[in-house]
Amino acid sequence: MTEETDALFQALFALEDVRELLRETAPKHKLNEIQKKRFQDALKAVRSGLDRLEGRL
Amino acid sequence: MNVGGLELRDREEDYVNINPLQTGGRPYADARKAVISYVDGYSVCDWCKGDLCSLEKPPVKAFLDDVSKFLGMDAAMLTDGAREAKYAVMHAITRPGETVVVDGNKHYTTYVAAERAGLRIYEVPSSGHPEFKVNPEDYRGVFDQVKAETGAPPKLAVLTHVDGSYGNVVDAAKVGGICKEYGVPFLLNAAYSSGRMPVDGKAVGADFVSCSCHKGWAAGGGNIGLLAVTGAWVEKVFMKSSKYKVKPLEILGCSTRGSATPALMASYPHVAERVKHWGTEVENARWLAGEFEKMGLTVCGERPRSHDIIFVESEILFKISETHKKKNFYLASELKDRGVIGVKSGLTKNFKLSAYGKTREQVEHVAWAFKDIIEKHGPK
Numbered sequence: 342m343t344e345e346t347d348a349l350f351q352a353l354f355a356l357e358d359v360r361e362l363l364r365e366t367a368p369k370h371k372l373n374e375i376q377k378k379r380f381q382d383a384l385k386a387v388r389s390g391l392d393r394l395e396g397r398l
Numbered sequence: 399m400n401v402g403g404l405e406l407r408d409r410e411e412d413y414v415n416i417n418p419l420q421t422g423g424r425p426y427a428d429a430r431k432a433v434i435s436y437v438d439g440y441s442v443c444d445w446c447k448g449d450l451c452s453l454e455k456p457p458v459k460a461f462l463d464d465v466s467k468f469l470g471m472d473a474a475m476l477t478d479g480a481r482e483a484k485y486a487v488m489h490a491i492t493r494p495g496e497t498v499v500v501d502g503n504k505h506y507t508t509y510v511a512a513e514r515a516g517l518r519i520y521e522v523p524s525s526g527h528p529e530f531k532v533n534p535e536d537y538r539g540v541f542d543q544v545k546a547e548t549g550a551p552p553k554l555a556v557l558t559h560v561d562g563s564y565g566n567v568v569d570a571a572k573v574g575g576i577c578k579e580y581g582v583p584f585l586l587n588a589a590y591s592s593g594r595m596p597v598d599g600k601a602v603g604a605d606f607v608s609c610s611c612h613k614g615w616a617a618g619g620g621n622i623g624l625l626a627v628t629g630a631w632v633e634k635v636f637m638k639s640s641k642y643k644v645k646p647l648e649i650l651g652c653s654t655r656g657s658a659t660p661a662l663m664a665s666y667p668h669v670a671e672r673v674k675h676w677g678t679e680v681e682n683a684r685w686l687a688g689e690f691e692k693m694g695l696t697v698c699g700e701r702p703r704s705h706d707i708i709f710v711e712s713e714i715l716f717k718i719s720e721t722h723k724k725k726n727f728y729l730a731s732e733l734k735d736r737g738v739i740g741v742k743s744g745l746t747k748n749f750k751l752s753a754y755g756k757t758r759e760q761v762e763h764v765a766w767a768f769k770d771i772i773e774k775h776g777p778k
Contacts, residue, residue: 361427363411368737
């Protein structure tokens with residue numbers, strides 16, 4: 342797999358993790374401490390995927 | 399925002415969705431990731447060796463081996479849904495004009511599948527309002543009736559393990575025992591049970607188990623089901639084409655050839671884990687049913703509740719519709735305003751719902767939404 346494709350899926354998959362948090366906490370979207378950590382980890386993965394992608398194309 | 403001209407669907411992200419048709423099929427993040435990756439047509443067929451169910455890459459065969467054990471059966475194959483699984487059994491083991499016995503709470507597709515197979519249909523009635531219970535012992539009487547009227551026992555008995563209206567859980571082992579006694583093959587329709595709660599086909603005497611994976615196995619949007627059978631039926635029900643030697647007849651060779659199969663495979667570890675926590679789901683359903691009763695609503699079906707589906711009757715909510723400016727559409731609208739969605743628009747007098755897979759906080763939010771509507775719009 343090329344690095345750009347790997348980076349793309351890393352970002353997409355991490356966004357699905359964010360989406361999961363929205364689903365778990367609907368409708369108020371108030372995150373507890375564990376969920377906040379998951380959210381931050383997912384955002385980091387999205388950003389890193391996008392950074393890698395940007396660097397390749 | 400829209401997508402390809404379609405309204406963006408945000409029912410799971412922005413609302414607590416209590417549509418009982420959808421709660422058990424909602425996919426986990428892993429399944430959605432699998433769909434993103436396998437979105438192309440025939441994506442599961444990249445390393446096809448002739449038939450879907452014996453694929454080694456992705457490991458469909460190993461998955462089906464695991465799943466058949468998970469269901470307490472000997473073999474399993476992928477179908478396009480539970481209805482296709484039921485029809486496959488009927489088509490494989492009966493001939494037109496023969497007889498099938500079904501239960502009064504059957505899904506319409508059980509009946510339609512039997513019709514398509516050209517079968518004579520006898521029905522074990524439910525107890526009717528308000529519990530709508532199917533008594534396993536009543537299968538005995540209908541089997542006797544079939545024998546008296548046709549000269550032979552039925553060729554198949556079908557039990558809806560859990561019905562989709564009242565969420566009654568029937569004692570499948572009792573029906574299985576009676577089927578064994580009469581020598582009638584037994585098909586357990588586990589569309590609303592498998593994937594949600596533990597199901598052990600052989601333990602209840604089932605010869606066949608049909609499952610809906612977009613309904614109960616968190617497989618998401620693609621149509622996908624499972625048909626599991628005992629060893630004695632493998633040859634007949636999984637029979638291959640005489641010309642195309644690897645193609646099972648009853649699924650016309652191959653069934654779910656796209657992303658639904660990887661989605662199911664990705665959801666399966668979560669499903670295998672979640673059935674262990676079925677007690678929590680029942681506890682939540684009982685709590686919610688209790689809250690409804692405190693509000694003056696009537697909960698139908700067996701008591702105490704043993705499943706997440708709750709059928710509600712309500713004079714209070716109906717009365718509100720007579721004066722509310724949105725008439726009978728007010729309930730769905732007022733619920734939506736409070737972040738709850740999934741009660742069929744236009745219904746107020748009776749409706750069904752499920753809070754399966756929701757957090758306790760979300761279940762409590764559902765109860766609050768109904769209570770708030772009644773307090774604001776109900777009789778003062």
